[in-house]
Amino acid sequence: MQSKKRTTIYDIAQKLNIAASSVSRALSNSSHVNEATKKLVLKTADELNYKRNNLASNLRKGQSKTIGVVVPFINQNFFSNVIAGIEDASYQKGYNLIICQSNELESKEIKCVNTLINQHVDCIVISLAADSSDHRHLQNIIDNGIQLIQFDRVADELETLKVINDNEQASFEAVSHMIAQGYKRIALLEGPQNLHIFSQRKTGYLNALKKFDMPILDELIIENAWTKELGAKATRKLLSLARPPGAIFASTSDFSALGVLEVASAMGIKVPSELGICGYSNEAFTEITSPSITTIDQFSVYMGQTVANLYFQEMANKDTEVVPKTISIKPKLIVRSSTLRKG
């Protein structure tokens, strides 16, 4: 199949008995074209159902008006929201999006990056896979003259454009809120510490405890409690301690927090009176559990828009060299029933 070949500017030129370059100029709305010929070209282009071949155009111009996006999973709420935000802002500027998912695997992440370099994208937006440790492929992006923007899960040591959440501050506020609600012995479910987003959340937790003179207890800090299942497992362990926690901060995700809630419910432990729970991400379901779950909103769609607009701003003043810049978005603590036991 792939039927008849498409009409090109040459076809239009031939039909109108003018040069192909004139057609090109007319189609690209160039300044130095006769109004009459321009109209004529546009008219016949429409008649012949002409579609510009962007492959050729981009090759000639040396840019693709395309942004490549690499995320761990397309179908995770946070990431699909960020992508939607990027698409929204990019579309307005006439840019396209090529999307890849790394499946949290560094090996696939590297392949994705290479594909995008091959595709000659103008910019690569990436949020690192959980097991991403070596960042040569990111350096490779820069070496190929492609703008690199990291978001959320970033490699700190690489000086690039970054858009992140202020995880530490958000975490600090969440724990402070729980302390203000009178919770003692607040446990932390933490994520892989090689991802800075998780180490920052831990720092916020520790800082809040310090500020309010609460002891830091190792037995209340559980590693790698990322999923609902692991959150549940961690909770069973915590609640079987001689002195169980009064609250649990599932800093990894709302799914983890859900695991906490389910175990607590199953054990007949009342939330929030006997146990406080706070999650992270403001997943849709946190609003509808019983009780509803306190969590942190990351403004993910806005984050995507910010990423795209950051790129366009940098492009706008391309005369000046791009200097590394970090935009930090302040997440919002959403207080719900699961941590509200006072007024």
Place this chain on the structure above:
Amino acid sequence: MQSKKRTTIYDIAQKLNIAASSVSRALSNSSHVNEATKKLVLKTADELNYKRNNLASNLRKGQSKTIGVVVPFINQNFFSNVIAGIEDASYQKGYNLIICQSNELESKEIKCVNTLINQHVDCIVISLAADSSDHRHLQNIIDNGIQLIQFDRVADELETLKVINDNEQASFEAVSHMIAQGYKRIALLEGPQNLHIFSQRKTGYLNALKKFDMPILDELIIENAWTKELGAKATRKLLSLARPPGAIFASTSDFSALGVLEVASAMGIKVPSELGICGYSNEAFTEITSPSITTIDQFSVYMGQTVANLYFQEMANKDTEVVPKTISIKPKLIVRSSTLRKG
């Protein structure tokens, strides 16, 4: 910025004192190349950090190894899952994905399609916007020799490759199940009937009632109850009837079903004993509401994989002309507490 220009096959050719065509052959692993030179080329390509320019390659080859995807919203669960499925299958075949969202607007959908045609994608995968009525832009895809695959929300009259859910059957089973549970006066919350997915679900509902000799009551069929808010509104109306329904089938979405549940809970109506509720889509939250919500799983990730593989199969035997084909995936009824009042 866009710093130094990249290395091309000419750079490699020059360094090795051979012809560019030989380099090209070596890189594309062509059959008729000396093993020694091939190795040499690969080695220096690596040294010079060579990356193929796919823009040029694709232009020359007349194909882009790219699939364009148009969906109403990237960040809706169903669609992000389908996209993830498409990406998964495409990646394995070395294909890239360009993603656009129509925002449920036909006008934007048309622009997206045109962009994808310009980008010379090999295939366009689309799920129609709710207000999409005229399908000339779809015909345009075909006219440009691009393979068109519709999924979920399809234009029936257009003879293309299609991947759909058997909505009618799923709906029939859901209503039959509710009848078997002893529910009488089962109400239907329906979506825009210009989208076939919704009219099919209505047909399934009607067929089930007929089969079990239940009367069809217009007052129990509510139009346009797509969102949680509209589902809630519809529920308030239904429950204030002289003879309120015994169950509500929110055929539009789980969000609608959630609206039903919330209103019922607020009014002190017990689910499932006094009111049965069934949603559609198997959103994550349906599992964790109280009570959990009976719903229908659409196998959305699998659906995406099916779409992509359908394309690759058709490409595999490109000698034979593509004949319109529809793959219908059977959704699965997930029975949960909200409709279980018998054993």
Place this chain on the structure above:
DNA sequence: TTGTATGCGTTATCAC
């Protein structure tokens, strides 16, 4: 304002 000529980087088609 318009036409001519050239090149973007690759691959395919010839010769040799």
Place this chain on the structure above:
DNA sequence: GTGATAACGCATACAA
């Protein structure tokens, strides 16, 4: 097996 050359479709520098 290898090299020279043309062509993919478009945009631009330059000449007219």
